[in-house]
Structures are given as structure tokens and as C-alpha cells.
Amino acid sequence: MAEPFEQDIKFLTGVGPKRAELLNKELQVFTFGDLITYYPYKYIDRSKFYTTREVRSNQAYIQIKGKISNFRFEGGRSGRRLVADFHDNEGHIDIIWFHGIKWIKESIKPEKTYIVFGKPSIFQGKVNLIHPEIEDLQLHESKISTSLQALYTTSEKLKKNYINSRIIQKLQHNLLKILKGKIPETLPAYFVKELNLISREQALINAHFPDNPDILSKATFRLKFEELFYIQLRLLKQKEARKTKFQGFVFSKVGKHLNDFYKIHLRFDLTEAQKRVIKEIRRDLGSGKQMNRLLQGDVGSGKTLVALMTMLIALDNDYQTCIMAPTEILAFQHFKTISGFLEGLNINIRLLTGSTKKSERDIIHEELQNGKLQFLIGTHALIEETVMFHNLGLVIIDEQHRFGVAQRGQLWKKNIRPPHVLVMTATPIPRTLAMTLYGDLDVSVIDEMPPGRKPIKTLHFFDSQRNRVFGFMRKQIEAGQQIFIVYPLIKESEKMDYKDLEDGYISITRAFPPPKYAVSVVHGKMKPQEKEISMQHFLAGRTHIMVATTVIEVGVDIRNASVMIIESAERFGLSQLHQLRGRVGRGSDQSYCLLMSTEKLSSEAIKRIETIVRTNDGFEIAEADLKLRGPGDLEGIQQSGIAFTLKIANLAQDGQILQYARNMAEKILENDPDLSNPENQIFVKQLKSQKNNRTNWSGIS
Numbered sequence: 001m002a003e004p005f006e007q008d009i010k011f012l013t014g015v016g017p018k019r020a021e022l023l024n025k026e027l028q029v030f031t032f033g034d035l036i037t038y039y040p041y042k043y044i045d046r047s048k049f050y051t052t053r054e055v056r057s058n059q060a061y062i063q064i065k066g067k068i069s070n071f072r073f074e075g076g077r078s079g080r081r082l083v084a085d086f087h088d089n090e091g092h093i094d095i096i097w098f099h100g101i102k103w104i105k106e107s108i109k110p111e112k113t114y115i116v117f118g119k120p121s122i123f124q125g126k127v128n129l130i131h132p133e134i135e136d137l138q139l140h141e142s143k144i145s146t147s148l149q150a151l152y153t154t155s156e157k158l159k160k161n162y163i164n165s166r167i168i169q170k171l172q173h174n175l176l177k178i179l180k181g182k183i184p185e186t187l188p189a190y191f192v193k194e195l196n197l198i199s200r201e202q203a204l205i206n207a208h209f210p211d212n213p214d215i216l217s218k219a220t221f222r223l224k225f226e227e228l229f230y231i232q233l234r235l236l237k238q239k240e241a242r243k244t245k246f247q248g249f250v251f252s253k254v255g256k257h258l259n260d261f262y263k264i265h266l267r268f269d270l271t272e273a274q275k276r277v278i279k280e281i282r283r284d285l286g287s288g289k290q291m292n293r294l295l296q297g298d299v300g301s302g303k304t305l306v307a308l309m310t311m312l313i314a315l316d317n318d319y320q321t322c323i324m325a326p327t328e329i330l331a332f333q334h335f336k337t338i339s340g341f342l343e344g345l346n347i348n349i350r351l352l353t354g355s356t357k358k359s360e361r362d363i364i365h366e367e368l369q370n371g372k373l374q375f376l377i378g379t380h381a382l383i384e385e386t387v388m389f390h391n392l393g394l395v396i397i398d399e400q401h402r403f404g405v406a407q408r409g410q411l412w413k414k415n416i417r418p419p420h421v422l423v424m425t426a427t428p429i430p431r432t433l434a435m436t437l438y439g440d441l442d443v444s445v446i447d448e449m450p451p452g453r454k455p456i457k458t459l460h461f462f463d464s465q466r467n468r469v470f471g472f473m474r475k476q477i478e479a480g481q482q483i484f485i486v487y488p489l490i491k492e493s494e495k496m497d498y499k500d501l502e503d504g505y506i507s508i509t510r511a512f513p514p515p516k517y518a519v520s521v522v523h524g525k526m527k528p529q530e531k532e533i534s535m536q537h538f539l540a541g542r543t544h545i546m547v548a549t550t551v552i553e554v555g556v557d558i559r560n561a562s563v564m565i566i567e568s569a570e571r572f573g574l575s576q577l578h579q580l581r582g583r584v585g586r587g588s589d590q591s592y593c594l595l596m597s598t599e600k601l602s603s604e605a606i607k608r609i610e611t612i613v614r615t616n617d618g619f620e621i622a623e624a625d626l627k628l629r630g631p632g633d634l635e636g637i638q639q640s641g642i643a644f645t646l647k648i649a650n651l652a653q654d655g656q657i658l659q660y661a662r663n664m665a666e667k668i669l670e671n672d673p674d675l676s677n678p679e680n681q682i683f684v685k686q687l688k689s690q691k692n693n694r695t696n697w698s699g700i701s
């Protein structure tokens with residue numbers, strides 16, 4: 001028997017070539033298997049029937065039982081509509097149709113009892129139902145009767161072609177008739193039993209046609225668990241495989257470079273968290289296995305320093321290191337920060353980005369190959385074929401949610417043995433995301449800020465309160481502080497944004513006129529040199545205020561700047577606000593972040609602003625961001641493709657199931673690391689078939 005799940009959807013009763021094409025295009029449903037895993041987005045309780053007297057315009061979906069009669073046409077030529085009375089024992093309400101009128105009038109029989117289902121609305125002052133779903137009572141009872149009705153997402157195009165949620169439900173019904181009894185189990189029997197799961201078949205049936213809320217929750221649990229479990233099993237297996245397959249360079253020496261730096265150059269003590277993380281890293285580097293570690297920590301927690309010390313260990317063992325950053329600005333910033341730390345240490349460090357000049361590039365290529373170049377910092381340019389290392393021992397990747405796992409893998413190709421890999425994220429990411437996006441890595445967390453920092457005070461002002469803000473700024477400047485003012489920059493409306501920035505700049509220079517005050521400006525349209533000069537002025541303390549677009553988000557570390565003013569704060573995402581705020585508070589003075597916004601705020605924007613005002617904890621903010629936006633909207637998730645792969649689980653909501661799935665996957669691999677037990681063969685088969693799936697897993701290499 002051909003795998004029923006592989007059957008082309010066009011062969012399903014009720015589909016055919018035309019509908020198949022629509023399902024392919026609009027829902028990416030190609031096969032029976034695709035349809036059965038096209039899950040409802042919600043369920044509505046259809047056990048309750050209302051009477052016409054109970055219908056109110058503010059109700060969600062309702063259903064009523066009764067007869068339909070007294071058809072009449074109302075409205076003029078342009079707004080012609082069909083109206084009928086719907087009546088039960090208690091009274092009647094109007095049903096209204098605007099299209100498909102002829103067909104409706106012919107198909108509804110006055111003597112029959114119908115179930116009418118829809119969302120009440122008000123039309124011309126009267127409560128009524130517009131285009132409700134109508135079903136013959138007898139048919140309803142004999143057919144797909146279920147107290148919880150599944151609702152499926154459709155598209156405008158599908159609806160136009162009469163494929164609505166109800167039709168999809170009918171297709172699921174037809175499909176289950178065929179598949180019933182033939183749905184293969186995808187987890188080993190012993191596992192299903194041990195975890196007290198329901199069978200895959202029961203789960204699929206009840207996901208679409210739940211008998212009751214209890215079985216529905218069992219069904220969705222089983223399906224979500226399975227989905228997340230296989231992702232975790234795959235990631236953990238990769239992690240395991242890498243550890244056994246690849247030998248890592250052994251960095252056994254702690255030599256002169258690290259010692260000199262630590263004892264002589266570093267002017268402060270490491271935090272306990274930094275010490276702990278460096279220990280974890282050193283354990284990896286000496287283990288003989290390849291390190292694959294994620295370094296998480298809030299903005300300003302001192303990740304760069306940890307990275308640098310790791311680089312010095314590599315250097316002490318005669319290996320080269322490269323740092324790959326997602327943008328030129330960030331690469332440049334790392335280059336500057338690290339060069340700054342290394343001043344006087346005679347270490348050869350260079351920067352390679354898309355805009356590196358040919359002459360410099362040639363030197364880099366040469367010195368990389370003959371081993372003279374010790375640290376190379378750059379962007380994607382590092383992955384280019386022409387970049388060849390003498391002996392690359394360590395790769396540090398600053399991800400900022402931007403590189404995928406695939407790109408990480410590319411740097412490996414440069415060596416016979418894979419270098420050690422340390423991945424840093426610019427902002428904390430929620431645990432569920434970390435487990436999924438970086439599930440194949442070990443994790444180190446810096447959960448402590450360097451001492452002496454006062455928590456940044458965050459306040460929210462409306463644009464109308466600007467004078468107060470100006471007053472505050474003057475006081476700060478008098479006290480010798482510098483101020484950032486940041487304007488949003490969104491690609492789609494660049495022109496408008498620059499206007500905002502220009503207007504802002506003009507009004508700032510008016511409120512803070514020379515010669516008493518000096519204002520710098522930096523934005524993406526300036527030439528790099530101009531930007532640099534402007535930045536330098538501010539850095540050197542020659543200007544009091546820096547007006548900028550978000551280009552400074554990842555850039556500068558200016559200790560004397562203690563005020564960050566974010567204009568149109570409502571237009572920023574939570575993690576971006578947190579990033580920007582992290583630009584101040586680096587010194588020992590009290591710092592402030594002022595969020596400016598209009599008074600017309602969406603409820604989402606209010607939540608974002610409240611969150612950022614309430615807490616400085618990057619991990620908490622990341623969790624809130626995930627909850628507010630949903631996983632699909634987070635950058636890293638989008639690029640990883642995982643959001644598109646997940647059909648039922650939701651990383652924002654199913655954290656507990658995810659943790660459980662990971663624990664179970666760990667347990668399986670603990671007992672059977674290479675999955676060779678006969679009873680575990682089903683896992684192997686599943687992992688393989690998922691790989692061959694159209695769903696693209698190539699990012700998880």
C-alpha cells in the first residue's frame with residue numbers, strides 16, 4: 001500500500017484539481033499528510049444552543065435552532081440584499097445575505113428545521129445574523145457532529161472560492177474516513193505507554209473532531225509534545241554526534257598573553273559570573289572535544305571581555321581566532337573595543353568587512369595564511385572562499401539573532417578539524433527559543449552586572465510633556481552629562497524617518513542653541529567618515545547631545561552618556577528598546593532612559609512601554625517580547641525557519657511541554673546514545689523521514 005499520507009490531495013473526495021491547486025498555493029497543503037496536520041487555530045463550543053430571545057449583538061459565535069421563512073429583498077440596486085425571518089418558539093430575528101442570493105433562496109426549505117451559526121451583528125439598529133452558516137438539523141445530527149467545532153485559518157482567496165473553515169473541516173472528515181485505522185504510530189509503543197500519551201491516531205482524530213475538552217487537551221498535548229520532542233531529539237543527537245565524531249583542538253596552555261592581560265592590563269576584577277563562564281569555557285577547550293557554546297548575558301554584562309579572554313587562550317596555544325559579527329558597525333565596534341583592551345600587548349588584529357580596501361584585504365589574506373595575523377574580526381566577508389586561515393582554532397560569533405545554524409557551519413569548512421565555537425547573542429533570548437534555536441549548544445549565562453552600576457531609571461513621557469524633558473536635559477548637561485536622542489528608522493518609511501530626525505535635530509538645536517550647547521548628529525545616510533567624525537566629537541565630550549537613528553544601537557560605548565531619550569518609543573520592539581537603553585548606564589553615575597511617545601497608543605505599545613519601564617532584566621524582557629509578538633515575529637525564529645515548521649506547538653505558550661520534550665529526548669539518548677536499540681528504531685525512522693520532508697530543515701545542519 002502506498003503511504004496514505006503521501007497521497008496527492010487532489011485525490012481526496014471533495015477536492016479535485018482546482019481546489020487542490022488552491023490548497024497547494026494558499027495553505028501549502030499538498031498531500032493527505034499535510035492536510036491532516038493542518039490543525040485548527042481554535043475551537044468553539046457548539047454544545048450550547050441559544051434562543052432568538054437570547055441573541056445579543058456583542059456575543060461571539062452563537063447557534064440557534066429554528067425555521068427560515070418570509071424571504072424578501074431589501075435595499076436599492078446597489079445594496080440589494082436578501083432578508084428572511086429566522087424563528088424559533090421564542091421569537092424571531094433577521095438573517096441577511098448580500099451575495100449568493102439566488103442559490104440561498106432556492107436551497108432553503110421553509111418547512112425544515114435548521115441550525116444557524118454565526119456572529120450576531122447590528123444592522124440598521126436591529127440585531128441580526130449576516131451570512132451565517134446554515135445546516136440542516138437532520139444532516140447535522142447524522143454527520144460531523146461534535147460539541148467542539150474546529151476553526152481553521154483560511155485566506156481571502158480561499159474564501160472567495162468557497163473554501164472556508166467549514167469546508168476544510170468537511171475535508172478533514174472525508175480524509176479521516178480514509179485514514180482511520182491506517183494512521184501509523186510515530187513513537188515507540190513503550191514510550192507512548194510510559195508517558196501516558198494517547199495514540200497518534202486518536203490524537204489526530206480528536207485534534208480535528210474533539211469529543212470533549214478533556215480528550216482535546218490530550219490530543220493537542222500528544223501532538224505538540226511529539227513535534228517538539230523530535231526537534232529536541234535531532235538537536236541533542238547532533239550535539240552528541242559532534243562530541244563523539246569531532247576531536248577538538250586541545251588548548252592546554254595558559255600562557256603569557258592571557259596572564260599579561262589579566263594581571264597587568266585588566267584594570268578591574270572579573271565578576272563572579274564572568275569567572276564561572278570562563279571556567280566553563282576552559283573546561284571545553286581542554287576537553288579534546290570541540291566546544292560549541294552559547295554565551296548569553298544582558299547588554300553590558302561583559303560578554304566581550306569573556307570572548308577576548310577566550311581568544312587569548314587560543315593565542316597562547318598558537319591558534320588564530322576570528323570574530324564574525326552580523327553588521328559592519330558591530331564588527332567595527334568589536335574591533336575597536338578589543339583593540340582597545342589589547343593596547344600595548346603587541347597582538348596582530350585586523351578588521352575585514354565588505355568595505356575593506358583591496359590593499360588591506362591582500363595583507364589580511366597573506367598574514368592569515370602565514371599565521372602572522374592572530375585575531376581577525378569581520379562580517380560575512382569572513383565566510384568567503386578566498387579567506388584561508390593558517391590554523392583557525394576558535395570562532396566567535398556574535399549573532400544578535402541573525403545568523404542561522406547553517407552559516408555557523410560554514411566557518412567549519414575552513415579547517416580539517418572544526419575550530420571551537422563560541423556564540424554570543426547581543427540580547428538575552430527566552431529559554432524556549434534558546435532551547436530550540438541553540439538546542440545543539442551548551443549554554444553559559446552571565447547573570448550578573450559589573451559592580452558599581454546603578455540600575456537605569458526609565459520614565460515615560462508624552463510628546464506634550466517635552467518642555468519638562470528639555471528642563472531635565474539642561475540640568476543633566478550642567479552636571480556634565482551627555483545625552484543620546486534616538487529616532488526610529490524603519491526601512492519602509494525611510495524618508496519620513498529622516499524627516500522626523502531632521503525636524504528633531506532642528507528643534508533640539510533651537511532649544512539647545514550654540515555656543516552654550518553643541519549637538520552632534522549621526523544617521524545611516526551619512527558617509528562613514530562623517531559619521532566617524534561626528535561620533536568622535538561626542539566621544540571626546542565636545543558635544544553635549546547626540547541626535548541619531550538606531551545606527552547607534554549596536555555601536556558606541558560612551559561612559560559619560562547617562563541619558564538615553566528614545567523618540568517615538570511606541571514604534572520600537574521590546575528588545576530593541578532594551579538594547580538602546582543598554583547604551584547608557586555604563587559609568588558609575590545614575591543613568592536615565594526617557595521614552596517619548598504620542599498619546600495615541602495601541603494596547604500592545606502600552607504593554608511594551610510598561611514592561612520596559614518596569615524592569616531592567618533582559619531575560620524578563622525577552623520573555624515578554626516573545627509573549628507579545630509571538631514566536632513568528634521574532635527575528636531569529638523567522639530566519640531559522642522553525643516558526644514555519646511548527647504546525648501545532650507554539651514556542652511562546654508551550655514552554656513547559658518543550659522542557660518536558662527536551663528532558664525526554666535527553667533521557668532517551670542517555671540510555672541509547674546512537675539510537676541502536678530495536679525498540680527505538682521508530683525514532684530513527686521518524687528523524688529520517690522528517691529530514692526528507694518538504695519542510696526545510698536544512699538550516700539545522
Ligand code: ADP
Pocket residue numbers: 268269270271274297298299300301302303304305306450451557586
Ligand atoms: P556586553 O558585550 O555583554 O554588552 P561588554 O563586554 O561590552 O558587555 O562590557 C560592557 C562594559 O563593561 C565595557 O565597558 C567593559 O569594559 C565593562 N566591563 C566588563 N566586565 C567588567 C567587570 N568585571 N568590571 C567592570 N567593568 C567591566
Ligand code: MG
Pocket residue numbers: 300303304
Ligand atoms: Mg559588547
